[in-house]
Amino acid sequence: MSHEGIRFTDAEEQARMEAKEKPLTRAAMTPAKVRVLISEGKGLEIDWQDGHRSAWDFKWLRNACPCATCIEERSHEGRKPGEAKAKKADLLPMFTPPARPASAHGVGRYAIQLNWQDGHSAGIYSWEYLRRHCACAECALARAETKGAVN
Numbered sequence: 001m002s003h004e005g006i007r008f009t010d011a012e013e014q015a016r017m018e019a020k021e022k023p024l025t026r027a028a029m030t031p032a033k034v035r036v037l038i039s040e041g042k043g044l045e046i047d048w049q050d051g052h053r054s055a056w057d058f059k060w061l062r063n064a065c066p067c068a069t070c071i072e073e074r075s076h077e078g079r080k081p082g083e084a085k086a087k088k089a090d091l092l093p094m095f096t097p098p099a100r101p102a103s104a105h106g107v108g109r110y111a112i113q114l115n116w117q118d119g120h121s122a123g124i125y126s127w128e129y130l131r132r133h134c135a136c137a138e139c140a141l142a143r144a145e146t147k148g149a150v151n
Contacts, residue, residue: 022146025050029127034112036104044104044112046130054134059084062099062116064133065123081133 027050035045043057056064064081077085101114107124115121134140 024128024131028052029131031127034106036101036112036114038101038104041098041100044114044130046127048131052131052134052136054130054136054139056082056130056133056135058099058101060135061114061125062118062120065120066125066129067120067122070123082135 028048030049031046032049033047037043037045041058043055044061045053045055047053060082063079063084066081074081074083079085097117100117102117103115105113105115107113111124111126111129113121113124
């Protein structure tokens, strides 16, 4: 199988490089318990086998969709995963319903797919992707320290 003609965006390449720099253990990428709190409108919670606990709200998850279309859009706009689109200042603010999946289901043993109420369902959130984007203070601090050491 040839990969000629496949081009990666700078953001995808950067994510690929970061993934290679910090290997995660199998236990760090294997969920012990997964809770998708759709009826409560809260988000996704995962207890990992290594004892860590992660949680993301639905707004962040929708804005961090890992599908190719969303990655490309974020790359063109200079946004990080989870970062919302900039609102146009010249338009009247319109109500937009909060991000919420209509359903969720496991994909093999490696991911979860969220089918959003806005009709988008192409994103498959791998356990590795979610763990690498853990929103807890401990992980955010570790990312900041790593980024500071690289610069």
